[in-house]
Structures are given as C-alpha cells and as structure tokens.
Amino acid sequence: MALYRSHILLGIDAETIMAGVNEVKKAIFTELENRGLDNEVKVVETGTLGIAGRGVVMVIYPEGVYYAGLTVDAIPALIEEHIVKGRTLKSHQITPPVKAQRVSLASDRRGTEIKERIVLKNVGRIDPENIQEYIAADGYEGLGKALSIQPKEVIDLIKASNLKGRGGAGFPTGLKWSFTASAKGDQKYVICNADEGEPGTFKDRLIMEGDPHKVLEGMAICGYAVGATIGIIYIRGEYALSIKNIKKAIADAKKLGLLGKNIFGSGFDFDVRVNLGAGAYVCGEETALIESIEGHRGNPRKKPPFPANAGLWQKPTNVNNVETFANIGPILLNGADWFKNFGTKDSAGTKVYTLLGHINTPGLIEVPMGITLRQIISDFGGGMLGGKKFKLAQIGGTAGGILGPDLLDVPLCYENMAEYSLVLGSGAILVMDETTDTRAILTCFLKFFKHESCGQCVPCRLGSKKMLDLSRGLENGTGKKEDLDLIIEIADSMFKASLCPLGQSPILPIKGMVKYFKDELLAKVS
Amino acid sequence: MDIKAIISKYDPPEENLIPILHDIQEATELKYLKDEDLVAVADYMNIPLSEIHGTVTFYSMFSRTPRGRHIIRVCESAPCHLMGATTIIQALEAILGIKVGETTKDKNFTLELTACLGICAVAPAMMIDSEMHGNLTLEKVKEIIDGYRKEVS
Ligand SMILES: Cc1cc2nc3c(=O)[nH]c(=O)nc-3n(C[C@H](O)[C@H](O)[C@H](O)COP(=O)(O)O)c2cc1C
Ligand code: SF4
Numbered sequence: 001m002a003l004y005r006s007h008i009l010l011g012i013d014a015e016t017i018m019a020g021v022n023e024v025k026k027a028i029f030t031e032l033e034n035r036g037l038d039n040e041v042k043v044v045e046t047g048t049l050g051i052a053g054r055g056v057v058m059v060i061y062p063e064g065v066y067y068a069g070l071t072v073d074a075i076p077a078l079i080e081e082h083i084v085k086g087r088t089l090k091s092h093q094i095t096p097p098v099k100a101q102r103v104s105l106a107s108d109r110r111g112t113e114i115k116e117r118i119v120l121k122n123v124g125r126i127d128p129e130n131i132q133e134y135i136a137a138d139g140y141e142g143l144g145k146a147l148s149i150q151p152k153e154v155i156d157l158i159k160a161s162n163l164k165g166r167g168g169a170g171f172p173t174g175l176k177w178s179f180t181a182s183a184k185g186d187q188k189y190v191i192c193n194a195d196e197g198e199p200g201t202f203k204d205r206l207i208m209e210g211d212p213h214k215v216l217e218g219m220a221i222c223g224y225a226v227g228a229t230i231g232i233i234y235i236r237g238e239y240a241l242s243i244k245n246i247k248k249a250i251a252d253a254k255k256l257g258l259l260g261k262n263i264f265g266s267g268f269d270f271d272v273r274v275n276l277g278a279g280a281y282v283c284g285e286e287t288a289l290i291e292s293i294e295g296h297r298g299n300p301r302k303k304p305p306f307p308a309n310a311g312l313w314q315k316p317t318n319v320n321n322v323e324t325f326a327n328i329g330p331i332l333l334n335g336a337d338w339f340k341n342f343g344t345k346d347s348a349g350t351k352v353y354t355l356l357g358h359i360n361t362p363g364l365i366e367v368p369m370g371i372t373l374r375q376i377i378s379d380f381g382g383g384m385l386g387g388k389k390f391k392l393a394q395i396g397g398t399a400g401g402i403l404g405p406d407l408l409d410v411p412l413c414y415e416n417m418a419e420y421s422l423v424l425g426s427g428a429i430l431v432m433d434e435t436t437d438t439r440a441i442l443t444c445f446l447k448f449f450k451h452e453s454c455g456q457c458v459p460c461r462l463g464s465k466k467m468l469d470l471s472r473g474l475e476n477g478t479g480k481k482e483d484l485d486l487i488i489e490i491a492d493s494m495f496k497a498s499l500c501p502l503g504q505s506p507i508l509p510i511k512g513m514v515k516y517f518k519d520e521l522l523a524k525v526s
Numbered sequence: 527m528d529i530k531a532i533i534s535k536y537d538p539p540e541e542n543l544i545p546i547l548h549d550i551q552e553a554t555e556l557k558y559l560k561d562e563d564l565v566a567v568a569d570y571m572n573i574p575l576s577e578i579h580g581t582v583t584f585y586s587m588f589s590r591t592p593r594g595r596h597i598i599r600v601c602e603s604a605p606c607h608l609m610g611a612t613t614i615i616q617a618l619e620a621i622l623g624i625k626v627g628e629t630t631k632d633k634n635f636t637l638e639l640t641a642c643l644g645i646c647a648v649a650p651a652m653m654i655d656s657e658m659h660g661n662l663t664l665e666k667v668k669e670i671i672d673g674y675r676k677e678v679s
Contacts (some may be wrong), residue, residue, distance in 0.1 A: 013643050018658045052647030053661070096591055199603030202644035232541075237548060237587050238643060240656045276545045278585035281641050295543030296572070297584035354646065356605045362647040400606055428646075444607045452641070454584075 004042040010199055011049035013209050014241055019055040020071065026472045027075040034082075041083055047210020047245075049124040052363035054094065059124075061383030069093040090454035104160035118342070120366045123210035128245055131252040134213040140258050142329030146221045147266040149439055152189060154225040155181060158328070160336035162348040167193055167284075167321030168396070169501075170414045176430060179308035180226040188228035191293075191312065192397045192452060194235040194242065195277050198397030199427030199448060203352040204322035206364055207240040208235070211326070212249035214274055214280040218325030222261060223270040226318050231272040234289050247274055256465050277486050281452040285500055286319040287311075288454065299456040300500035321452045322426075352423065357393075357431040358385040367472040368446035374408040377431060388433035392516060396425020398448045399505035404511025408425060421512060438517040439524065442510070446471045446487075449506050460503030463494045467506065477524035484521055488514065527553055529566040539571055546571075548590060548678060556592035556633065586640070596674055598622075599640035600652040606642075609649040614662050615639070617651045618652075621671050634678050635671075 008028065012021055025043065032038045051057045052067035065088050066076065074092060081089040126133035134140070146154050159174030180188060192215060194268060196204040219231040235243050250272050253259040261269050275293050277283050283292045287301035290312050311317020327349060331339050339347045345368035353376070356362045360382030367376065373393060378382065385389055393403045395412070401422035403410075410420055417423055432441070450464040467487050473479025491507040499503050513521065536542035548576050549586045550563050559582055568575040581587045600606075619625055622635055629636040643649050648660025659670055 014658050015648055015660065018648070018660055143670070159539065163549070196644060197641055199642040200605045200646050201642070202646060205644045237544075275542065276548060278544050278548065279587035279641065280585050292544060293541055295540065295581060296577070297580050356646045356649070357608055364647075394604070418535060428605075430608070436608070440607070441604065443605050444602075448603060448641075 004040060006041045008041060008043045008050070009045070009046045009059045009061065009124070011051065011057045011059075012045045012241075013048040013206060014239075015048075015052060016056050016166065021056045023069050023072050024075065025073040028079070028299065031075050031079045035079065035084070037079070037083060038251070044127050045129065046126060047123050047128045047363065048206045051094070053361070055471055057094075063088075066094050068094045101331060106271075113181055117366050118330050118339075118457065119207060119214075119323055119352050120210070120364070121330075122214065128210050128212055129248055129258065131213060131249065131258075132210070138333060139213055139329070140253075141218055142332035143217050143220050143224075143258070144264055145332050146224055147264050147268055151181065151225045151227065154332070155334055158225070160333065161325070161331045161339040162346070163327055164347065164414060165321055166323035166327075166351070166427070168198075168423070170424065171326055173320065176308065176320070177222060177225050177398070179306070180228070180316050180318040181503050183239075183309045185316040186317050187230070187313075188226060189312045189315060189317040189464070190226065190228045190284075191307075191317055192222045192231065192233040192322060192325055193284060193286065193319055194233055194239070194246075195281075196236060196320050197277075197281035197284050198240075198343065198399065198426035198428060200354060200356050200430050201397055201426040202354055203364060203427055205242050207322050207326050207352070208239070209245055210257060212242075212245045213253065213441045214326045214329055215246070215322055216249055216253055216259065218320075218328035219272060220263065220270045221328050222318060222320065223326065224268050226316070226320065228272065231270060232275050232293060232312070233271070233272065233509065234275045234277060234283075234293060236277040237284075243274060243276065250274070261376065276341045280454070282454045282502055285502065288500070289319070290317065291487055297454070298455070299454050299501075302499065321408065324412040338444045341514070344411065344413045344415070346415040351412075351427055353427045353429050355381050355431070357427050357429075358388065358433040358436075359383065359431050360385055369413040370411040372409050372411055373403060373429070376429065377408075381431065382429070384433055386433075388435065390431070391436050392432050392438075394432075394509065394512075395428070396423045397428045398445050399423075399502070399508065400425045400428070401508045402516065404516040421508065423508065438513060438520045439471075442513050442521060443468070443471045443475050445509050445513075446506070449502070452502065454500075454502070457497075457499045459497040460493045460499075463490045463503070464506070466490055467510075474525055479525045481522055481525055483525070484514065484518070527563065529563060530570055533567070533570050540573075543567075543571070543573070543578070544585070547582060551588060553661070557594070557597055557636075558589040558592050585636075589672060592629070593631070594634050594636035595656055595678060596634060597636050598652060598654050599638045599643070600626075601641070601643045601650065602639045603642040605646040606650040611650040613664070614650050614652070614667060617664050617667050618671070621668060634675070 049057050057068045059066045078089050081087050122137050155177050163173045164170040280298045282288050283298040285300045288298040292298045307317040343350050350366050352366045365380045386483040394400050446468040450468045453460045453464045455461045469481040470487050491510045494503045495507045535537050543621040564578050626637050650662045
C-alpha cells in the first residue's frame with residue numbers, strides 16, 4: 001500500500017456540489033499531477049463535513065486544517081502554500097467546528113468533554129462510497145454481535161438503552177420492535193423512513209450521504225430482531241445524492257455478504273431495496289408511506305391496526321427513522337449503559353439538530369439530550385446574526401412549538417417538552433430575530449398545512465384552507481380582530497377531529513405564536 | 527417509449543409504481559405523464575387506470591400536462607421565507623415572464639413552488655431539474671437562468 005504524507009478530505013454533499021466541488025476536485029488532481037505530488041497526497045471524497053453555508057469545504061490531514069469557500073482559482077495557491085511550503089492558506093482557512101464534534105457524558109459532572117459522537121461519528125471522516133472505510137471504523141461489528149445472540153436479547157438490549165424514535169414522536173424503539181417481533185405473519189418488513197420533509201430538516205439526508213452503511217446496519221439488526229427478511233428505504237424523490245449513495249452502499253454490502261442471503265454464515269437473510277417518494281410531505285407519516293410504497297395516494301390509514309400488525313401488504317412492519325437506525329449499531333457494539341451515559345435520565349443518547357435562521361453559523365449539530373437553546377445558539381450557532389436580538393425560535397419543524405426568550409434555558413429533552421407545549425419533532429431549530437414579521441411567519445406556517453393536507457378528512461382539508469385565508473387577512477389588514485380567535489377555534493377542532501397528526505398539529509405553533517405575539521398579529525386589523 | 531422495459535427493471539413491480547412513473551416522466555421530453563403512458567402502465571401492471579390516475583394526481587412531482595424542458599422549483603417553506611424567498615419568486619416571475627405554475631412560451635422553463643429542499647443552511651434555495659442552487663440573490667438568479675438559456679438555445 002502506498003504511504004501518503006497528506007490526506008485531503010473533500011466534503012461532498014448537496015450543498016458543496018452546488019458550489020462546484022466537482023470542478024474543484026478536478027483542479028486539485030490536475031495541480032497535484034503537474035507538480036508530481038499525486039503519489040504523496042491522497043484525495044478522499046467524504047460526506048458532509050458538518051459545515052454549512054460556506055461553499056466548497058475541505059480538511060487536510062495530518063494537520064487537521066479546515067478550508068472553506070474554495071474555488072478552482074484558489075487551488076494552485078492552496079497546494080503551493082499548504083502542501084509544498086507547509087503553511088496554511090490564511091485567506092480560506094476557517095476554525096473547525098470542534099464543538100460540534102463533542103458530546104459530554106452526563107455522568108461526568110465536572111463537564112469534561114470527550115470526543116464522542118454517535119450518529120455523526122463517521123460523517124466527514126470516512127469515504128461514504130467505500131465500504132472498507134466503514135468496516136475499518138468498526139462498521140458491521142454491531143450486526144455481527146447481534147447475530148451471535150438471540151433476537152429477543154437484541155430487543156432487550158435496545159429496550160434497556162432507552163432509545164426513543166428520532167422521527168418525531170419519540171416512541172421507545174425497543175418496545176416498537178417487540179410488537180413487530182411478536183406479530184404473526186409469513187413475511188415481515190423493516191422500513192426506514194427517509195422521507196424527511198419537515199421544513200428546515202436535513203439531518204437524515206446528511207446521515208445517508210455521509211455514512212449510508214450505518215443506516216443499513218441498523219436496519220439489518222432490526223430485521224434480525226423482529227424476524228423480517230426484507231428492508232425498504234423510502235427516500236424522498238428530491239434527494240438525488242442520498243438515493244445514489246444508498247443504492248451503491250446496498251450493492252457493496254451485498255457483494256461482501258453483509259446483506260443478502262446467510263449473512264455472516266448465520267442463516268439470517270436480509271435484503272434491502274430503495275423506494276422513492278414523489279413530493280408529498282404527508283408520506284412521512286408511516287401509514288401514508290406504506291400506502292405510497294403500495295402505489296397509492298399517500299392517505300394515512302386509520303390506526304389501529306398499527307403497522308406492527310398490519311403494515312405493508314397488511315404484513316407486520318416495523319417503521320423507524322434514519323437517525324434511529326443510525327443509533328442501533330453503536331448500541332449493539334458498546335452496550336446500553338454506554339448509551340445511557342449520554343443525555344438525561346429519560347432521554348438517552350444524543351440528538352442531531354439542524355440549526356437555521358438568523359444565526360451566524362447555520363448547520364448540522366449532534367449534541368447530548370438536555371442541552372438548552374441558549375447554549376445551542378451561542379456555542380454552535382455562533383450567536384445571533386449581526387448581533388440582533390432573539391425574538392423567537394421554532395423547534396421541530398413547521399408542526400413544532402414556539403420558544404420565546406423565556407424558554408431559552410429549558411433543557412431540550414423528551415420529558416420536558418409537553419410542559420412547555422413543545423416537541424423535539426424532526427430536530428429543526430429555526431431561530432428568528434427582532435426584525436421578523438410574525439404575521440408573515442404565521443401565514444407561512446399555515447400555507448404549509450394547507451398545501452400538505454392530503455384532503456382525506458374534512459376538518460383538515462377545509463380547516464387548513466380557511467385558516468390560511470384568515471391569516472392572510474391579518475397580514476394585509478383586510479381581516480378583523482375576531483379572526484384570530486376563529487383561527488384558534490378551527491385549529492382546535494382540527495386537533496380533536498382529524499385523522500392523522502398532520503391535521504392535529506397546527507394548534508401547537510398557532511397557540512405559541514398567539515401566546516407571545518397576539519398584539520403584533522392583530523396590529524393591522526380593527 | 528418502451529414502458530415494458532422500464533417496468534421490468536423493478537422487482538417486484540407492484541411495489542414500485544412511483545419509481546416507475548418517475549422514470550417514464552423523466553424520459554418524456556416535456557416532463558409529464560401522457561394518457562397513453564398511463565394506459566400502458568395500467569395494462570402491463572394490471573392496475574385499474576382510475577387508481578393510477580389517483581396516484582399520479584396526488585404527488586406534486588408528477589404532472590399531467592406538458593411542462594418546460596427545465597423545471598424550476600423554488601422553496602417556499604419557513605426557513606427560506608425568512609431569508610427572502612418571496613423576492614426570489616417575484617424575480618423569477620419577472621425574468622421568465624410567467625407566473626408560478628406556468629410554462630414559458632418557448633417551452634424551456636416551468637416555474638413551480640416546492641416544499642423544503644433540505645438545503646436550508648443556504649436559504650433561499652431552488653432546484654432546477656435535479657441541481658440545487660442556494661444563497662440566492664437577485665443577481666445570482668438572473669445569472670443562473672441566463673446560463674440555462676444559453677444551454678438550450
Ligand atoms: C405528517 C407527518 C410527517 C412525518 N414525517 C416523517 C418523516 O419525514 N420522517 C420520519 O422519520 N418520520 C416522520 N413522521 C413520523 C412517522 O409517522 C413515524 O412515527 C416515524 O417514522 C417512526 O420512526 P421512529 O420511531 O424511529 O421515530 C411523520 C409523521 C407525520 C404525522
Ligand atoms: S388530518 Fe389532514 S393529512 Fe391527516 S389524514 Fe386528515 S386530511 Fe389527511
């Protein structure tokens with residue numbers, strides 16, 4: 001094997017592709033070749049480096065220096081300075097997102113930080129298209145371990161870890177698996193929900209683009225535990241790169257016998273295939289997703305029966321989110337106690353958030369459960385954009401609750417959320433400053449619900465339209481004061497009478513907006 | 527178009543109606559699903575035509591009417607809204623001379639709105655065909671569209 005003196009890790013994700021990373025890559029190869037350095041420097045394409053909004057980004061090892069905003073024109077200078085002369089190219093150097101890589105152990109009260117991520121551990125460190133690199137990072141070892149114990153023991157381990165679903169509802173994962181395991185059926189399915197449509201959320205995309213095998217490993221372990229032989233990843237149609245990376249990962253894993261027939265010679269068969277969405281947010285709801293795989297309109301089903309008993313083709317089906325599956329391999333490998341060391345008593349582990357809006361450094365972070373929004377904004381978001389004042393934040397996507405300045409110090413974890421009318425939901429955090437027009441924001445939220453209602457039940461179909469009309473009236477001054485009460489009343493009826501959580505959720509952001517900004521919302525009407 | 531060949535790529539086909547429809551639409555010049563294609567799918571897959579029609583009209587990525595060679599999808603969800611998506615939509619309407627939902631006379635562009643594209647850190651954002659564009663400004667939008675215009679002319 002050739003020995004390289006430097007490694008250039010290029011971050012490849014939808015954003016850097018947009019910023020021209022492929023051209024930059026070509027320029028690097030040309031430059032290295034021209035200087036005869038191609039045997040000394042290895043260029044590795046990795047997934048996202050977790051740096052968003054900065055164009056083409058890379059990190060050069062062994063020095064660990066990060067560069068951003070790279071263009072083709074900058075490459076000769078970069079190679080000259082960094083590789084040849086051993087100095088950093090100051091014009092493009094950025095401070096690495098060190099904090100984003102750190103998760104502190106709750107048991108260590110002195111707050112010493114250890115460098116340990118769970119879900120995003122490999123993201124930005126390995127080449128996602130190279131299965132060998134995943135294997136070198138302990139990949140598929142969790143699966144090997146699972147196959148050496150009984151399925152029931154796997155479920156018990158997941159139960160003991162206290163892992164809760166990361167797709168929004170926070171349902172205990174081990175318990176969910178036990179339902180599917182005990183359901184009767186000649187064929188069972190494992191479905192990975194990668195429909196990720198909640199506005200402001202892109203964590204699942206970056207996990208799939210940056211470490212696709214981790215998701216496949218989690219699915220295979222689940223398949224073994226619940227007795228399923230087929231896994232399906234349902235990816236939203238807009239995620240072209242995720243689809244490509246996952247498809248390649250499946251093919252590579254099959255070649256090595258890590259998926260397919262008789263995995264590790266254990267007699268366990270598990271095959272994974274990819275299915276696509278076509279632009280319908282509601283298909284993220286698990287029963288609508290199943291309808292969609294069956295080729296139908298994505299109308300949610302009535303529950304019960306739950307998918308665990310009657311899911312895809314009416315067979316027992318276990319549905320989990322991408323991030324949930326990404327936690328499984330590490331738990332098998334390191335044990336339930338290790339996992340519970342992260343986070344709070346009732347919310348074990350870490351949470352991946354997407355941090356957006358009026359802050360200095362938007363992007364993806366993985367932090368322990370129980371961190372506060374104030375910490376997130378200052379430590380990870382780099383503070384408010386332009387030093388402006390914080391006005392509100394919405395957590396969990398458009399269906400999520402509203403945090404005003406009074407809730408900045410609430411620890412964010414499952415057990416706290418109900419008390420403050422919040423949800424962790426998809427993990428999107430949208431921060432808004434004092435310049436934000438709350439009337440326009442309310443209209444924007446309601447537009448979303450109107451657009452995404454599947455139209456199956458009356459309260460949601462008609463209610464979402466009426467609420468939007470009323471909100472537009474508040475925004476442009478043609479409405480009246482009573483309209484705000486009417487919006488709340490409609491949202492409340494929708495909460496009580498809608499079939500699925502989509503129709504039940506507008507009440508949460510609406511009540512939050514009214515709690516903080518009633519006067520502003522009514523300022524234009526009389 | 528060889529619909530049978532597209533369908534036979536998938537196993538099992540009944541679990542892949544939506545990917546099959548994606549492929550057919552992608553292979554059609556004006557990026558839409560024609561009557562005769564739906565009839566053929568119904569025949570080969572043995573699904574009632576009415577059911578396929580129901581499916582097609584549910585999903586926003588499918589179209590039953592001819593569209594432009596390039597589909598522009600602008601994100602209008604909250605993170606993009608906050609960073610100025612409304613101005614970007616107006617700019618696109620002005621540059622293309624059409625409203626959202628319409629296709630230019632030369633059949634080169636269709637302007638649509640989309641749900642969150644998942645590249646919110648570079649909001650406001652849009653997707654043209656399968657390419658993402660972010661950190662949009664008025665100048666940048668003009669430049670991007672000019673680029674596509676050169677390509678098709
Ligand atoms: C309208 C709606 C949209 C949803 N979208 C998603 C989604 O994009 N991804 C996801 O994992 N879960 C989504 N969910 C939650 C799923 O129904 C389901 O609870 C989840 O996939 C279960 O996985 P978990 O237990 O790992 O969280 C959505 C739910 C609703 C009601
Ligand atoms: S609540 Fe809305 S989205 Fe859910 S089933 Fe009813 S109409 Fe469809």
